[in-house]
């Protein structure tokens with residue numbers, strides 16, 4: 001029987017462990033940590049994420065400011081907006097949600113952020129720190145995916161992992177985070193010949209292609225662990241989001257799969273909020289360490 005992993009109990013425990021740290025920063029600055037959200041295009045995934053962040057921030061003792069959505073901005077206007085939000089006193093951390101409007105340069109927009117406020121880890125200096133194996137802020141989605149895989153398997157050293165998707169925001173930082181934990185990583189992508197053949201050789205498949213139901217039964221070997229990172233609009237038009245893995249089609253082979261919703265998504269929000277507390281603490285000169293997952297019962301309960 002394939003186990004379906006629901007991360008919500010882990011998120012609750014994680015935020016509970018984070019809250020005292022948010023309180024310590026607030027004690028020094030006189031206000032809770034502030035996270036600013038910038039969104040410049042309509043998109044199911046980014047709308048879902050903005051809603052999740054808004055709904056979760058208070059639980060961690062964080063104030064959330066959403067910059068009003070303006071879909072008419074060109075690259076120049078968006079760069080100016082991002083720079084202005086970054087320069088706003090009192091904003092400790094910020095996230096610029098993807099996708100950006102067609103024709104705007106993602107690296108150029110992300111470069112407008114002060115690296116100390118880039119809690120989504122997209123600014124070039126922060127991406128470079130991830131590349132070097134010395135991240136300042138944890139790349140949110142990648143770290144969430146690795147945490148769930150590590151919770152299920154314990155240790156990723158020497159484990160064969162396939163990362164499906166090579167984006168700068170997820171696939172690449174994910175591959176590096178896995179490498180840092182000693183995994184053997186293959187990145188497969190839209191130009192890969194016979195993706196199914198590569199995927200079948202993996203003990204853990206991380207699906208981050210942004211394509212609803214892409215991974216089916218023929219891609220999965222018996223006992224494989226599946227981490228579904230996709231957040232897609234339901235192609236049948238039903239409300240809500242669906243992942244990159246066709247869960248019904250893999251149920252006979254896989255040992256476990258992370259749920260969509262309620263899998264990687266909630267923990268992604270948790271890491272973003274933890275990075276925000278980290279940012280506020282740094283800026284206030286207060287010590288900060290990320291909550292230790294291994295002590296949490298909800299983390300231990302993930303183990304297969």
Ligand SMILES: Nc1nc(=O)c2c([nH]1)NC[C@@H]1CN(c3ccc(C(=O)N[C@@H](CCC(=O)O)C(=O)O)cc3)C=[N+]21
Nearest residue numbers: 045046048049052096097098231261262263265266268
């Ligand atoms: N700069 C940037 N960084 C991102 O990390 C980023 C982004 N842009 N653009 C959009 C995607 C998408 N994304 C989600 C994360 C969590 C949920 C989430 O928690 N979803 C709930 C369900 C929400 C619902 O059902 O509406 C869940 O999975 O349980 C959703 C979407 C982050 N993204």
